[in-house]
Amino acid sequence: MFTWDQIKNSLHGEQIDKYLFLGQSLDLGLPRVFGGQVLAQALNAGYRSVDEDKVPHSLHGYFLRPGDHSKPIIYEVDPIRNGRSFSTRRVVARQNGEAIFNSSISFHRIEDGPSHQFDLPDDVPPFENEKSDNAKVTELSKTVSKDMERRIRSNYLIFPEDIIELRSPFLGDLLKPGKYEPKHGFWFKVHPEIGDDPIMHMTLLAFISDKALMGTGIRPHGDGFVTGKMMGASLDHSMWFHGNINVNDWNYYYLDSPRSGRARTFNRGSFYSEQGRLIASTAQEGLFRFIDKDRKKS
Numbered sequence: 001m002f003t004w005d006q007i008k009n010s011l012h013g014e015q016i017d018k019y020l021f022l023g024q025s026l027d028l029g030l031p032r033v034f035g036g037q038v039l040a041q042a043l044n045a046g047y048r049s050v051d052e053d054k055v056p057h058s059l060h061g062y063f064l065r066p067g068d069h070s071k072p073i074i075y076e077v078d079p080i081r082n083g084r085s086f087s088t089r090r091v092v093a094r095q096n097g098e099a100i101f102n103s104s105i106s107f108h109r110i111e112d113g114p115s116h117q118f119d120l121p122d123d124v125p126p127f128e129n130e131k132s133d134n135a136k137v138t139e140l141s142k143t144v145s146k147d148m149e150r151r152i153r154s155n156y157l158i159f160p161e162d163i164i165e166l167r168s169p170f171l172g173d174l175l176k177p178g179k180y181e182p183k184h185g186f187w188f189k190v191h192p193e194i195g196d197d198p199i200m201h202m203t204l205l206a207f208i209s210d211k212a213l214m215g216t217g218i219r220p221h222g223d224g225f226v227t228g229k230m231m232g233a234s235l236d237h238s239m240w241f242h243g244n245i246n247v248n249d250w251n252y253y254y255l256d257s258p259r260s261g262r263a264r265t266f267n268r269g270s271f272y273s274e275q276g277r278l279i280a281s282t283a284q285e286g287l288f289r290f291i292d293k294d295r296k297k298s
Contacts, residue, residue, distance in 0.1 A: 001160045002026045004192045011040045011203045019077040021045040023093075025069035029154035033067025035234045036210030038093055038101045043239075044203045045075040046089035046105040054087055054107040055198060059206070059239040061103035066233075071095055085109050117242075117278040118270070120252060127187040127250050127274075130167035133158050137171075157211050164208070165189050173219070180219040182257035186212065190247040201245045205280060208253065209239055209269065214286035217257035217265025232288040235264070240281045250274040263289050 002010070006026060013023035023041040028034050043059055067073060078090040086108050093101035137158055141149040152158070159166060168186035188208060194200050214232055254270045269282035 021075040040207035042091040133166040
């Protein structure tokens with residue numbers, strides 16, 4: 001996996017020119033670059049090109065090609081607009097001379113205004129009642145093959161516990177055959193102290209935002225990626241940042257999927273603080289297919 005220094009240096013990429021950044025990939029045991037890493041690196045690069053009194057409020061990105069984790073990724077920032085209240089950045093990630101990700105990120109000077117929110121659902125178990133995902137997978141490993149344990153850790157992204165601790169109430173569903181409601185979620189907390197600068201808190205939230213999101217739409221269909229019978233890929237990803245974010249505290253990522261069809265699944269996410277404050281929202285469409293060995297690639 002990775003150490004704290006590796007994730008910090010990877011997501012906060014090297015600035016090689018005013019609007020040019022270089023990002024290194026993390027080893028997550030996946031065959032291609034994790035989408036959350038590209039989201040986080042693009043957000044971080046765009047953030048570092050605007051005035052300090054503006055923060056991101058929305059990100060819209062498209063995954064164009066699979067990324068190669070053995071090679072660095074170049075991020076080109078286009079300063080499309082600098083206004084008094086809003087600034088816009090277009091950030092393109094490139095490898096081998098081709099775009100692998102394209103995004104538009106909007107930044108807003110913080111203002112006061114009327115406020116409301118949907119509350120965290122009442123049926124979410126408190127984090128105190130849940131074991132860590134690492135502990136749960138260790139228990140599961142006693143009853144499954146080594147290959148299945150590896151699939152669980154890589155497909156569900158069980159991060160190093162001393163860096164990002166995860167507590168997922170629905171983790172056991174991965175190994176129980178059946179159809180489930182298209183909703184789930186997990187508690188998470190970053191243990192290394194980050195400080196007050198909001199850039200790394202938002203960067204890490206973007207990184208985590210791609211974890212388990214697309215799998216939400218698979219739950220009603222009786223199978224999952226961990227079985228090796230299905231393939232999937234993120235097509236696009238949007239985020240909206242609503243308020244102050246502190247990933248050193250416990251936060252819950254509530255996930256649901258209103259619709260799937262035509263080999264695509266639409267998924268939504270809501271980030272809540274431990275106190276129940278809605279701090280960010282996500283939406284994503286993904287491609288998913290049951291694997292047909294006779295099907296030609298498209």
